[in-house]
Amino acid sequence: MNVGVSLLAVIALILIPWIGVSALGLDSFFGIVIPYLAFFVFFIGLIYRIVQWARVPQPFKIPSVCGQEKSLPWIKYSRLESPANTWEVVLRMFFEVVFFRSLFRNLRADLQGRRLIYGSAKWLWFGAILFHWGFFIVLIRHLRLFLYHVPSILNYIDYVDSFFQIGFPPIYITDLMILGGLLFLLLRRLVDAKVSYISHASDYFPLFLILGIVISGILMRHVYKVDVYGVKELAIGLATLHPAMPKDAHIGTIFFVHLFLVCTLAAYFPFSKLVHMVGVFFSPTRNLPNDNRMRRYVNPWDYPVKYHTFCEWQEHFKEQLQQAGFELDEEWCKGQNVAKENKAA
Amino acid sequence: MALPKPDELLQDVNLHKAPEKHWMDIKPEFKRGTYCYAVEPQVMEDLGLPHMGQWQPHDEKWPLPPDWKERTLNALRDRLNRFRSFKLFMDICVRCGACADKCHFFLGSGDPKNMPVLRGELVRSVIKGEFSPLGKLFGRLAGARELTEDIIKEWFYYFYQCTECRRCSVFCPYGIDTAEITIVMREVLHELGIAIDWAMKPVRFCHIVGNHIGIQPHTLKEIIEYLVMDIEEITGVKIEVPINKKGAEVLFVPPSGDYFADPGIYNFMGYLILFHHIGLDYTISTYASESGNFGFFNKLELAKKLHAKIYEEARRLKVKWILGGECGHMWRVWHQYHNTWYGPVDFLEVPKSPITGTVFENAKDNKIVHICEFTADLIAHNKLKLDPSRNDHVVVTFHDSCNPSRAMGILEEPRFILKNVCNNFVEMPENTIREKTFCCGSGSGLNADEYMEMRMRGGFPRANAVEYVRKKYGVNHLACICAIDRAVFPALMDYWVPGVDVCGVHELVGNAIVLDGEKERTMDLRYRPLKGKEGKEGEGV
Ligand code: HEM
């Protein structure tokens, strides 16, 4: 049901611009109004989320330590897994964000009779890397649509990306990466009993949505060749805040489908699990150093808690203490009444 | 219900099959052995905490306070505004499932709600369903639901089926730490007056008496005297143990499990032998006689309340720095929380080993040192006279306790010590040690007898790894640096891997240390004959 609903939702999202453009001729609504609206929602939403996280204090320094601590000088400590300073934390975060290092640790547990066996399980990591890196590079490649003079770095990326020179126009490697990654992630969600059990419709939806974007994109390039110059004119117009529908260009309905899905993704992004992209940077188990005993961490809302003071305790156990031959510490309790008020610990 | 036999316990566990029903439609079943008893009202009264009177989790209807829903939602809102960790973890899980089969409770029970991701969803769904307009609109499609009384029961069941071990957080691509969620959710339940007896009684004892077990000052002194007598009998050397001594250099705070029960006491004897051997100027306190902290398993505020004593005592006794014993959750609290709660600790000095001169730079601000750091430094400087052959009757493997490994990273020190005091040390399989170590299954205040089935299930992955090295190398000792481990592993080993004894690292240190003026050692600290000295153990007595 979750799968069906998400798939239907994406199909509906494809039909909306299709009908809107080809039957109702709402070109500029889908070409100009919707994109502005979507990106407005995207930016405001994202800023809202970031402010929300930043506003909430992190009370304690709680890194998940995954390696040897920095302790005695002759014991080699793990800079990445038990970072002891900010620089090492930056390194740890870098590996998390760019290479999904924690995901790389993944194992698979199997119960065979009374034995637990752990196997390596890097497929999830591999699929995730294919998808995310594919997505990232495709996004960068798209910049050429928004720039009059395409910087050589973009041309270079294009060149490398179409290195295999299969077909014309040549197939991009990143298209295959993102497609392969997505299909794997989707398949895994459907087939793996555990993952399927934990999935909501809102877990399938982004997968179908992005799949829709990728497929419509590939179709535009290889099947229903759209007027790229027209698209570029529209894109530059949007980017320079002088939006206009290109004259005498036949952009093709498929482009509007592609654009509408992208807009949906952008508007959906801040309010869904996709914010993990920004959230990961805030994760206190990863972005804090394991230096608790070296450098104090302050909790902004820390408050004093009443405890059983020595003097109260001594009063309580006076007899037992004397019986056992311990000296009572009256002097401390004299001074303590004053001190207690000062430092209500 | 009696505990099933080891071969039967896992029959119903299938890690690759999910139930037919949606998890939101499955209610928890309070089967004996899988939940802990509710707290006695008096315990809560004594601490000024809310409670629900007399009730038990298996009761059909719980006596929730009339405003339970409002209270719960307010408690959640409050935590979302005070814990970025909690808020973020509620927001960014992608349900990739990388954490799913990393939890020992899932591996031992096959219950999908013991997958860390679903444990989190139990709350995430309510936060979406109650606080988010989109969640309200899309309901189950977005994984959202409304709060009901059954959900409170469900929370109780599953947040007391998480030992706050943090193994899941190691594997999560965003570091989502279900332990943090559990800590917060136990606090939320506390606000309704819901708590478990086993985790709360020690809090009351520790608050009033000074340690979890409720051992009073004179009794503590007697216990230590007994242990000193045992040491004299075994080694021929009489040891002085300073208690409540003003002006000592070091305040030593052990977990009470180490002077209370077998096999912790042997570890305690090991500490005492070590301190005597190096002539450390230290003291033990009867006021701050607990390094562990069961408050941490209930409410952070309670945790802070209990350990404030240690710092007052350090001031009163005018010590220079604090040395902590072998205990797991204790070191999570000491390492990750103390400095924030009690700092700046400017009334103590930067810890410096009086024997080797080593300055513990890693503890320079907080002024507390782990005894394994301290001992490893002594051994590295050749300050201990050791005879590792006295542990030749021992084939030992090392269990990394959850918190020292994943909240602190003390991995090498205990291994270094073990390799120096024993000749037969072997490692368990790589995926079950160090940062990937498995919980004992009874941590975070869940070491109750009535919880035995769940303990055996949760401890299964650890026990299974021990079984592996027992078969392969003949391991007969499981060493650890945690008092809860020492309390619960004996039952776990008896159940899954009979024939494996449980010990602390310093027990083995105590066996190996050659004291000045000692007699010929024929027995270890447990009065067991040393290898090659069988039949001689009675002679010296
Ligand atoms: C800093 C940037 C990002 C990081 C570090 C990151 C990391 C991850 C990781 C580790 C996973 C879990 C593995 C998986 O399920 O594939 C994941 C899942 C996912 N990410 Fe990202 N991500 C980032 C940005 C993005 C962006 C920009 C998008 C697209 C809009 C995206 C979409 C997704 C989706 C849809 C999934 C779920 C895949 C599934 O359903 O299995 N991520 N991300």
Ligand code: SF4
């Ligand atoms: S590993 Fe992290 S992101 Fe993935 S399902 Fe578990 S908690 Fe969620």
Ligand code: SF4
């Ligand atoms: S913290 Fe440990 S017990 Fe709790 S969900 Fe994670 S792996 Fe399981």
